[in-house]
Amino acid sequence: MILAFSLAVAVVFGSGVFLVIQRDLLRVVVGIVLISNSASLFIVAAGLTRGAVPIVPLPGGDGASASDPLVQAMALTALIITSSVTALLLSLIYRLYVSHDTMDIEDISVAELREAEALERKNRPEIEENPEKGPAAEELEERSR
Amino acid sequence: MKNAPARTPEITSVLVRTIAKLLFLPILVTAVAMLIKGYAQPGDGFSAGVVGALGILLQYLAFGRRTAERLPLVGFAGKGVFAGLLIALLVAATPVFLGQPVFTHYPPAGASVIYVGTIELITALLFDTAVFLMVMGFVLGGVQMIAQTIADEDEYRGPEATGPEFDASAGTDVEPSSGGGRR
Amino acid sequence: MTDQTLLVLPAGIPWVLAAVFALLDGRRRWVGRIAAVGLGVSFVSMVALALRVLRDGPVEVVAGNWPAGVGIVLRADALGVAFAVVSIGVMLVSLLYEVSLGMRSRTFPAVVLFMAAGLTGLFLTGDIFNFYVFFEVSVTAAYVLTSYRERDYQVRAAFIFAIVNLFGSVVFLIAAASLYHVTGSLEMQTVAERLGETSPNSAITIAVAIFVAFSLKLGLFPFHFWLPAVYVGSHPPVAAILSGALANIGSYGLLRFGGILPDQLALGTYAVLILGSASIIYGALQSISRSDVSEVLAYSAIGQAGYILLALGLGGPVGFSAAVIYAVVNSLNKALLFLVAGLRGPLVGAAFAVGALSVAGVPPAVGFIAKIAVFKAALAAGAGGGTAGAVGTVVFVTVIFVGGALSFVYMFQIYQRVFLAREPQGGHVEKPSPRATRALVGVLAALVLVFGLWPEPLLVLGEEAAAVLTGSPGDVSGGGDSP
Structure with a gap:
């Protein structure tokens, strides 16, 4: 037992x-x-x-x-x-x-990262010049491989 | 998923609806019996509450949210939790004001009990009724809250979007459609 | 007032108020105020209970008039009331803070009251399973609090928090069931008495399970992974409640069960000491490398928890009393810092500086007293141990000192960044916070200074609490001895 x-x-x-x-x-x-x-x-x-x-x-x-x-x-x-x-x-x-x-927890994290970046870009316009180089974009790139 | 079951009760079969109607009263009677006979036979407020709540959830399943909430008192389920909690606290705290430890029940063991029919009137019964209320209220209130949120969501998104199939009144939660997230 | 009324009041008031306020809209000003008054009454009765316990010894009631051994025992001893007073105090201040800023959720007062009810119950129970139940009540309230304001990251943090803590609860529950299995009792003193007769193998397994469960709650080094995620997103009073009141469950649990399982604690001394030291260093290094205020404070919490563990591992009356003092002081510090971090305006910087000094252990603040207590424990542990003891002492004193120095660095890094930076951040001028809120934080800062200058009550509390653990109530062999 x-x-x-x-x-x-x-x-x-x-x-x-x-x-x-x-x-x-x-x-x-x-x-x-x-x-x-x-x-x-x-x-x-x-x-x-x-x-x-x-x-x-x-x-x-x-x-x-x-x-x-x-x-x-x-x-x-x-x-x-x-x-x-x-x-x-x-x-x-x-x-x-x-x-x-x-x-999916990872999709949610990526979406959150993107939102955070969007917010930061709004607050600090100097990042605007290179919008591709955010962590979210990198993360997406990496995952699409 | 054009017709979400929550809004079109006819989608459930005649069989389910008939059984739900037939079982409704017996389930509630069983629940009450479990509640009041809990001291001489197996049963208590919790199991009675679960059985009772399942009986009412069956009505939700068979007839949809609108019809089920027309049943007497079902609309107040959420408040029942707190009513139950207050009654339970009252039973627990009253002995303290009489100089006894918390949760002392009356009449004490061995003393004579007032009978109503075969029901023994003891404070433990009141406490179990409170537990019964809390369990019923918790289950039904939770279901109502989720159903309400989904109804609001649907209204907000318009009729095309059926919303997530996490519909409590539909009884089952269909696959959460997470596949779209994977690339 | 009889003993039992005194024992029931602090837990009973929050229960009743929570049940009532759950139906009311917490955003109304008067609801928040009445809730705060209720919690205040509960706090006052708790202080009265604490004074009574310190004067006349533990107060004990068996619920339901059952014979002892059958009913659930409620027991207030010095260890329990020490933690209860500081936890309820921190929650009271946080609730007042939120009321003065304007409540933004209808359930906030009720949830805080539920948590207070759970915490008082937890600190005042003498029954292991009852401990688990109250612990779940307060932790569940904490999950709801974490998701307060319902931002996405807060909801996600609440989810992570809930999953990790549920796991910890399950581990604890398994340990509680095993204790019941091997001793046939759930009453803490009876368990402590009977454990000596059981097989040491099962006892050590149980001890490890309990250690893991509470380390998860406290956020110690290898179990800390959830902690930054939860603290970073949360609202200041919520973070203050989580780290100033809820985290006390972890330290209290470790101490209480350290008293129940003294032989196992002695056996695991080295593991406990190493984990504590690692926690101190890791927390401090991570804090230095972070820039966000709440993130720094979150990692700092990991480091501070390490001191408590270190003191626990050093053991003996001096070590236990140091652990209690450190836990109490740490609650005050963390509550002060998290609350201040959300404010702007005159005197706020000063209050933050007080908190920062206290964390670093610089004299006028109460943190100094706590650090000295741990120092003393390290020295006392080395005194009886020959060369090995002396080497150990040197190592621990170094760790304590390095940890303190690092915490000084990271605290004043934040101070500089937040309160000395002249140009307003983000291009908009920040409005000073309401005066009432700032006054509240000022009171907390003053308290930190007052206890720093007049530490006797704290020391007495620590000694009495340590006596509960090492002393004779359960007539257990004299506590975890020094290595």
Whole structure:
């Protein structure tokens, strides 16, 4: 049982990490959800005991025959926290999607660089002479290769 | 994607709509049962809230945003979170003013309980109701907020742009069309 | 007033106000003002609690009238209240700052209050899982704060911040679950007592996980990568809250769990010391090479966190007390500097100079006291250790000195660039900021000077907090000993 649980935790965690290092923001969110869920799974694995429903009055009279309720409460709390943070993350990427029409983190960075340059050019006209030589342009060039 | 499901409810099949209609009350009854029987049997405010919220989300799925929000009280979901939070805080803080530690519940263990039918009236039930309100409010309020943002966005962009398919009332999020970014 | 009322008030007020204010429009002036008054009351009750704790020892309540060992324990001890007072204070000043400038978001007061509620809960709980829950409450509020004003780069920074911190939270959660598994308890003192009987292998794994989790929060050297991205784009009061209040979670967590896992801390002393020194040097060098004010301050935060880690690694009563003092002083410095960096007008330059002196550790400012405390810890660690100890002392004293000198350089580089440059930048004349805002920053700067000239309260706080960690409450073996 311990081996099964640790394998499950490892696979879920590993898949999560793989997704987090992707460029697509939606995948990153899914990845972090998987990582969080692997923690919940770990909690369950760490405190798993088989027994009766832990509701007073206990069937056996003492606590020995009941399963440990604290682990379940902890896993539940962790799940709630994950779900609310996921909602927040989704709204953040939605916000980015609306303004950039893409969910690719690198496209967003490039777009931001370009905006920053445009702003700087407006403030400091002397850069205007050579508009091709901004970092964004270079970045684009490099990526088109 | 000419007809976004959010605006044309008829796109869902008769089967889905009939089932949604049939299941609506049973789901809510189950939720309430989980809430008030949580002390003698499995169940609590959180799971009751999730079940209840899913029941109402099913209505969103089947009939679209407009119709679902016409259900009583659904429009106030966002406020429910804070009402719930305040009730929970009240339950937690009241014992402090009576000289007991926070979160002391009344009546204490072993004391006699007032029954209404088979429901035991204890402050823990009030606390769970608060949790129920918070969960319902959070889920529904979040969905409403996203749906509202998308509706505003569509209005702003004009009817041609269907907007991102991240429509909560459509139930699924279709691929985020990130392919265009790669050269 | 009973102990428990005193214990519940500082956390309870922000909770209730946050729930109410979330429904109100924070851009209205009166909403912001009432929120600030509420947070002020919370702060005052926290100070009252702190005085009580310093006089009569820890205050403890088991929630729900459960027997001890079953219910969740709320405990205020010197370490917790020290961090709580400074965090709530920094948040109060930042909220007042934003109110005086004019709030631009309807949710700002509510989010700040939620964060205050989470932070007070975190510093006053005696239960590891409860610690995690409060920590998530405050960090989630921080994600929202980072995206405040909703510029694209702020939203992106908030996203990065959220992802990295969630990862840290997961690592901590796994550590908490493991602690529960090996000790069968989540109550901090019980865990500390029982850990001695468990297998050292599992304990060291848990210790490493906890160290990684809090280092991520604090932004220490190998885990710092997210920090500049978050601080650079953010609005001054938000940056002040993040580095003056939220980062305290990291230092508090390291100290608190250093007290719970003393043997593991002693085992990892060298790693901790090396990482701390690396953090100091790296942060200082990066700061010197940057030109943007918030970027310099962000990298400086990495360096300053290194001092806390160094003091923690040096260990013993002197080291722990130095770590506490340094963390408290660092919060004040960072709040002052981030707030001042957004202002213009008379006296603002002076306030910045005070903050800069404090970071560099020059006498009239309180930073001097903190640097001296770390120095003392380095000397005390060397005193008992023979030649190796002496060499170590020389190395650490050099690191501390070089770090201080470098921070002097980079702070005054900014000072020169921002406050001494005569010609207005970008061709437009900058308007001086509102007087109320400047007065607020002036008060903070005065506080930095006052504590520099009259450091006794700070020293007492540091000693009491160190006594909590090394002393007998859990009857743990006497803390991480010096190398």
